[in-house]
Amino acid sequence: MNISKQIVDDFVANDISFVTTVPCKQLGGVIEEVEARPEIYHIPSNKEDEGMGLCAGAFMGGKRPAIIMQNTAIGVTINTLVTLTQFYRMPLPMLISYRGELKEPVACQAEMAVHTKALLAQLSIPTYHFHKKEDAQELDAILKYTFMCNKPVAILTDATFWGGY
Amino acid sequence: MIRSDILREIAPILRDQLVVCNIGLPSQELHMIDDNAANFYMLGTMGLSSSIGLGLALAQPKTVIAIDGDGSVLTNFGTLPTIANNVADNFILLIIDNGSYGSTGDQPTYAGKRTSLAAVAKACGCENVIECQAAETGKILREAIDSGKMTVIVSKCESGNIKVPVITMDPVVIRDRFMKAVAG
Numbered sequence A: 001m002n003i004s005k006q007i008v009d010d011f012v013a014n015d016i017s018f019v020t021t022v023p024c025k026q027l028g029g030v031i032e033e034v035e036a037r038p039e040i041y042h043i044p045s046n047k048e049d050e051g052m053g054l055c056a057g058a059f060m061g062g063k064r065p066a067i068i069m070q071n072t073a074i075g076v077t078i079n080t081l082v083t084l085t086q087f088y089r090m091p092l093p094m095l096i097s098y099r100g101e102l103k104e105p106v107a108c109q110a111e112m113a114v115h116t117k118a119l120l121a122q123l124s125i126p127t128y129h130f131h132k133k134e135d136a137q138e139l140d141a142i143l144k145y146t147f148m149c150n151k152p153v154a155i156l157t158d159a160t161f162w163g164g165y
Numbered sequence B: 001m002i003r004s005d006i007l008r009e010i011a012p013i014l015r016d017q018l019v020v021c022n023i024g025l026p027s028q029e030l031h032m033i034d035d036n037a038a039n040f041y042m043l044g045t046m047g048l049s050s051s052i053g054l055g056l057a058l059a060q061p062k063t064v065i066a067i068d069g070d071g072s073v074l075t076n077f078g079t080l081p082t083i084a085n086n087v088a089d090n091f092i093l094l095i096i097d098n099g100s101y102g103s104t105g106d107q108p109t110y111a112g113k114r115t116s117l118a119a120v121a122k123a124c125g126c127e128n129v130i131e132c133q134a135a136e137t138g139k140i141l142r143e144a145i146d147s148g149k150m151t152v153i154v155s156k157c158e159s160g161n162i163k164v165p166v167i168t169m170d171p172v173v174i175r176d177r178f179m180k181a182v183a184g
Helices: A001-011 A029-034 A048-060 A072-086 A107-123 A131-149 B003-014 B025-034 B050-059 B068-076 B077-084 B117-123 B134-147 B170-182
Strands: A017-021 A041-044 A064-070 A092-097 A127-130 A154-157 B018-021 B039-041 B064-069 B091-097 B130-135 B150-157
Touching: A001 A017, A001 A029, A001 A131, A017 A048, A017 B050, A029 A041, A029 B050, A041 A048, A041 B050, A048 A064, A048 A072, A048 A092, A048 B117, A048 B170, A064 A072, A072 A092, A072 A107, A072 A154, A072 B150, A092 A131, A107 A127, A107 A154, A127 A131, A131 A154, A131 B050, B003 B025, B003 B064, B003 B091, B003 B134, B003 B150, B018 B025, B018 B050, B018 B170, B025 B039, B025 B064, B025 B130, B039 B170, B050 B064, B050 B068, B050 B091, B068 B091, B077 B117, B091 B134, B117 B130, B117 B150, B130 B134, B134 B150
Parallel strands: A017 A041, A017 A064, A064 A092, A092 A154, A127 A154, B018 B039, B018 B064, B064 B091, B091 B150, B130 B150
Antiparallel strands: none
C-alpha cells in the first residue's frame, strides 16, 4: 500500500480530525492525503509554533489534532512544546520529516539533524524513528500511546524510509 | 482607558463566552476581575492566543473570544493569514492595542508607531475588521457576537498596568475546567 495513504489511514482510524502542516517535500504525499480526506480538517500553518497553538485549541474543543513538520521545527517550537503542550498536558502526535540523515543532499540539513534526537530527549518527548518501511506498522500503536498519555510524541521519518530524495 | 479598564467593562459580556486570554498581565487581570471556568489563561507561550482561539473555534460551535495584545500579534504575525483563510464565524479576535509591551514594562511596540494592525488584518484577507476606541469596545464586541461573523477587533487604548497577583492555579486545572466548560 502507498505509505502516505497508510499513515493517514492510521490517523483517521485513531480519530485524528484536525491536522496542521508546514510544507515538506518528503511529507508532500502525506500532506496531499490529509488535504484529500473528508474526515480531516487540514489547516496549513505559517510557522510550527502557530500550528501547535491551533492544535491546542482544537484539542480543547474536543478534536484529536496532529502536526506535520520538519525536524528544523524543533528549533522553532521548544518554548511552545514546554510551556503549552507539556505544561497543560496535551497530546500531540508530531509526524516529522527527519532531514539531514543518510541520503541527504543538503549539508545545512545535517546541522539540525545532529541535534534533533538530543533536543527531543532533553525535552523528555517520546521519540520513534521510522527508517525502514515496516517501521510504519507501529504508527497505530504510537498514536494510541500519544492520546493515552497526553504528551507530545515525535515520529521521525528519514530519507531511507521515504525511499531517498 | 487602559487594558484593565476595558477588561472590567467587557467582563459581563465575556462571562457567557469561551475566552482564550493572552499571557501575562491580561490573563492575570481577567483572572482577578472575573475568574471562571470558561476562561483559558495562557501562562506561557507569547503570541499564540489567537491560534489557540481559532483552533478551538474550528473544533466546536460555541463562540470563542481570543483576547490578544498588539505585541503578541506582532510576535505571531503569521496568525492573521491563517485566520483569514480559515473562516470560523464563531471566532472573535479582540486585540487590545495599547501600543506597548505591557507585561514587560511598557516598552513601545511598532503597532503604537507606524504599523496599523487593522490594516494588516485587512491586507491578510480578514473580512470583518473593526478598529475602535477603548470606550466603544463593549458595544463593538456585543455587535460582533450577535453578527455571527468572524470578526477582528482592534481596540486602541492607553498604555498602563495595575497591580495584580500572578495566577497560581495549576495549568492542568485551568485546562481541565475549561474543557468541561467547552463541553458543557
